[in-house]
Amino acid sequence: MAYVSFITLGVDNLDRATRFYEALGWRRSAASVDGEISFMVGGAVVLGLFGRQALADDARVEPEVAGRHGNVALASNVASEEAVDELLAQAARAGGEITKPGQRVFWGGYSGYFRDPDGHLWEVAHNPGFELLDDGRIVLPEEGDG
Numbered sequence: 001m002a003y004v005s006f007i008t009l010g011v012d013n014l015d016r017a018t019r020f021y022e023a024l025g026w027r028r029s030a031a032s033v034d035g036e037i038s039f040m041v042g043g044a045v046v047l048g049l050f051g052r053q054a055l056a057d058d059a060r061v062e063p064e065v066a067g068r069h070g071n072v073a074l075a076s077n078v079a080s081e082e083a084v085d086e087l088l089a090q091a092a093r094a095g096g097e098i099t100k101p102g103q104r105v106f107w108g109g110y111s112g113y114f115r116d117p118d119g120h121l122w123e124v125a126h127n128p129g130f131e132l133l134d135d136g137r138i139v140l141p142e143e144g145d146g
Helices: 014-023 052-059 081-093
Strands: 006-011 037-042 045-051 073-077 097-104 110-115 121-126
Touching: 006 014, 006 052, 014 037, 014 045, 045 052, 081 097, 081 110, 081 121
Parallel strands: 006 045, 073 121
Antiparallel strands: 037 045, 097 110, 110 121
C-alpha cells in the first residue's frame, strides 16, 4: 500500500508561496532549504514547495507537464461550515483567489474552493459524514457502516 504523506507543489515564487501557506497555518520546518524548498508541516501531511522549473527538472519532464494545476484539487477538511468560510477568508487575505464561495453541496456537506497564488486549486470542505481527528486525518466509514 502506498500512502500519501507528502505533496510537492511547483511554485513560481518560493518566498511568496511560503508566506501564503504560513498565513493559512502551515508551519515551515527547519529541514527547509532557503531559496530552494520549503517543507510545510500541517496535520498528517507535509507540503513541499519547490520551484516550478526545479520540480520539472527533478522529475525529468518539460515544465508544461508539471503545469499550473491540471485536473487536480487538493482538499482541506474542517470541523464546521463556519471553519470552511474562515479558511476561505484566510486564503483570500493571504493572496489567494476564491473560485467558489462556501455553500451547501449535493453530497450533504458544505464546501468552497480557492486557488493559491501559483494556481493550485484547494477545496475546503466540511463533511458531516466523515469523522475528523484532531490531527486533521479523516476516518471514513467502513463498508457496511450506516
